[in-house]
Each structure stands twice: as C-alpha cells, then as structure tokens.
Amino acid sequence: MEKYMCEAHAFLLNNDKEEMILENVDQVDVEGDEVKLVNIFGEQKIIKARIKSFSVAKNRIVLEPV
Amino acid sequence: MEKYMCEAHAFLLNNDKEEMILENVDQVDVEGDEVKLVNIFGEQKIIKARIKSFSVAKNRIVLEPV
Numbered sequence: 001m002e003k004y005m006c007e008a009h010a011f012l013l014n015n016d017k018e019e020m021i022l023e024n025v026d027q028v029d030v031e032g033d034e035v036k037l038v039n040i041f042g043e044q045k046i047i048k049a050r051i052k053s054f055s056v057a058k059n060r061i062v063l064e065p066v
Numbered sequence: 067m068e069k070y071m072c073e074a075h076a077f078l079l080n081n082d083k084e085e086m087i088l089e090n091v092d093q094v095d096v097e098g099d100e101v102k103l104v105n106i107f108g109e110q111k112i113i114k115a116r117i118k119s120f121s122v123a124k125n126r127i128v129l130e131p132v
Contacts, residue, residue, distance in 0.1 A: 006072035006122050028120040040123075051117050054094040054127075056072050057106075061120075 006059070010037050012049060013064040021045060025061060033066045072125070076103050078115060079130040087111060091127060099132045 008025045011018035022045050027038040030051065037045045049063035074091045077084040088111050093104040096117065103111045115129040 006074075006125065008072075008122050026122050028117075028122075030117055030119065051094075051096055051120075053096065054117075054120065056074050056092050056094075059072065 006056075007040060008054070008059040008061050010061045010063060012047065013052065013062060018062060021047065021063070028061060035063055073106060074120070074125040074127050076127040076129060078113065079118065079128060084128060087113065087129070094127060101129055
C-alpha cells in the first residue's frame with residue numbers, strides 16, 4: 001500500500017527571522033530545553049530551543065532559542 | 067491544483083497512557099505553559115501542557131501535562 005509521507009521543515013527564530021535549520025523532518029523530540037530533530041535521511045540536529053508553533057498544513061515547525 | 071493535506075492527531079500523556087484529545091490537528095501554538103490546538107474543522111483546545119514529541123510520519127503529536 002502506498003502511503004503519502006508527510007514531512008515538515010524546521011525553522012529557528014533568529015531576530016524575528018525564520019532560519020531554516022532542517023528539511024524533511026520526520027521526528028521531533030523534546031528533552032528538557034533541547035529539541036531533537038531527525039529527518040527522513042536520518043540526519044539529526046539537537047537545538048537548545050523550544051517549539052513555538054507547528055503548522056501541519058504548511059509543513060512548518062518553528063523553534064525559538066531558549 | 068490538488069494538494070494532499072497533512073494532519074496529525076494530538077494525544078495527552080496520562081499515567082503513561084496516551085489519550086487522544088484532538089483529531090485532524092492543523093495548527094499547534096505554544097504560549098507559555100499552554101498549548102493551543104486547532105483542527106481542520108476549526109475546533110480549538112487549549113491545554114496546560116508541553117509538547118513531548120511529534121512524529122510527522124505517524125501523524126502523532128504527544129503532549130504531557132505541566
């Protein structure tokens with residue numbers, strides 16, 4: 001069965017600008033004040049940030065530094 | 067142009083169980099210790115919680131109470 005893969009792109013707010021930090025994000029985990037992002041290629045980024053918003057329709061995850 | 071809509075379901079961790087709180091979530095916004103969920107039908111829920119994880123592929127947003 002074919003399944004459409006939803007993916008999202010992660011942005012970090014930096015002086016009111018949204019800076020793309022990881023594309024094709026598949027998994028987001030929050031551990032204390034860190035956010036771990038993993039994309040569909042297995043690339044990982046751990047950012048000292050918190051999730052500000054997530055738009056499923058626009059495929060955008062916005063983080064802000066803590 | 068037809069566009070596939072990605073949607074996610076939101077769960078709240080409750081004594082290690084995940085309890086579904088809102089289906090077809092389209093937008094998530096974090097304001098302090100509250101998470102606001104809006105679904106594709108315009109239903110809203112505001113929960114005193116934080117985002118624990120988000121799996122894009124599995125369409126699951128998991129919140130935990132604060």
